Amino acid sequence: MSESSRVNLLNLSLGELREFCVSLGEKPFRATQIMKWIYQWGATSFEGMNNIKKELREKLAQVAEIRAPEIISEQRSADGTMKWALDVGDGQVVETVLIPEEGRNTLCISTQVGCPINCAFCRTGAGGFNRNLTISEIIGQVFVASQRVGFRQSGDEKAISNVVMMGMGEPLLNVKNVIAVTEILLDDNCFGLSKRRVTISTAGVVPVLKQIAGKVDVALALSLHAPDDELRDKLVPLNRRHNIASVLNAVRDYVAKSNANCGRVTIEYVLLDHVNDSMEQAEALARLLKDVPCKINLIPFNPHDGADFNKPSNSRVDRFCKVLMSHGYTVITRTTRGDDIAAACGQLAGQVKDKLSKIASRQVSDGDSAS
Ligand code: SAH
Helix, strand or coil: CCHHHCEEHHHCCHHHHHHHHHHCCCCCHHHHHHHHHHHHCCCCCCCCCCCCCHHHHHHHHHHEECCCCEEEEEEECCCCCEEEEEECCCCEEEEEEEEEECCEEEEECCCEEECCCCCCCCHHHHCCEEEECCHHHHHHHHHHHHHHHCCHHHCCCCCCCEEEECCCCCHHHHHHHHHHHHHHHHCCCCCCCCHHHEEEEECCCHHHHHHHCCCCCCEEEEECCCCCHHHHHHHCHHHHCCCHHHHHHHHHHHHHCCCCCCCCEEEEEEECCCCCCCHHHHHHHHHHCCCCCEEEEEEECCCCCCCCCCCCCHHHHHHHHHHHHHCCCCEEECCCCCHHHCCCCCCCCCEHHHHHHHHHHHHHHHCCCCC
16 A cells, blocks of 8 residues: 555544554554554554554554654744644645743744634735645644654653644634544543643634534634724634634633533734824723623734734733733733744744745855754
8 A cells, every 4th residue: 555545643633543543453442552652652663552452553554654744844943932844745745833921831823824714914915825634744843843852751851831822824724634633642642631731722712612612622822913893804804703702702612511611711912003002002902801701812913924924022012911910910021932934923924935045145144043
């Protein structure tokens, strides 16, 4: 059987992996053994799966494979942030970013090639939308990053402890695969992450939020970015279909049915200089959210080529933050990580051509950033 006609086990949901084992005449517990080998130990072949009988290992090698997307570049920022570009075929690239912090290592993963939402300030959206990522292309980002920094089972301190779907794409527009991925992230036989440490970030796809409320239980972040519909219509075009009131209702409902959020949604708010960062807008935001149990994450705009926006001064960011705090909100101002390697929020792009020319120019300019 050729490589491509083998079933890629990384591409199966956990239910499908069980069905696959049954289709080979095996008991479903074989699936649990295989999951552990793959997601806890990083196995890429069947030979070493020594609790599985030899005939089955040979059979598996004939009909199945464990294949993550190939890494085409690895970059390390001065602040320790790492970014990998992964080849997902047809000249398409997706990026994944590891942010090491005191006590946790957060992996920011992509869920689509490009993004159809097209937020006015985001570099990913500017490149247009190509397609949804498959399960193997999404979970494969966690797999290959773990191959680099260690799987949790190995007890490595650097192992990934948190996963945020804040890379390229809108997770709720690829919801079937995103659900399969969250199952693999949470299952104790796989990555075994706490549901509070897996976050779906969304621009507010209301029908899908309604559909998953009470069924998917991971942390939720809402990209709000404006205190009123008039401005949000311009910044997040999806708002023209699902306005702020309907989004906040759906979010409240999701959070009420979830344990992972401890009752609160994270509101993300990109601060754009003189666009949405005035004191009046902070007051309006405080009023808007008064019935929404939340914490607020302020993200000073990360500049990129072709954006018509600027990053506000620190004093404007502070002022905005203080207004919200004076109303009793928990506010975190996100520090920019990895912007020297274009790994910060909204800086992920994804065309091979763009990518390769960037790598080439960087190598010319500073020689060693892709170490
Ligand atoms: N589609 C998802 C994930 C997007 S990326 C969502 O909308 O939530 C994660 C966050 O980064 C979002 O809040 C997004 O709006 C924000 N972001 C995008 N471009 C940015 C930029 N240039 N600077 C700062 N944050 C940005």
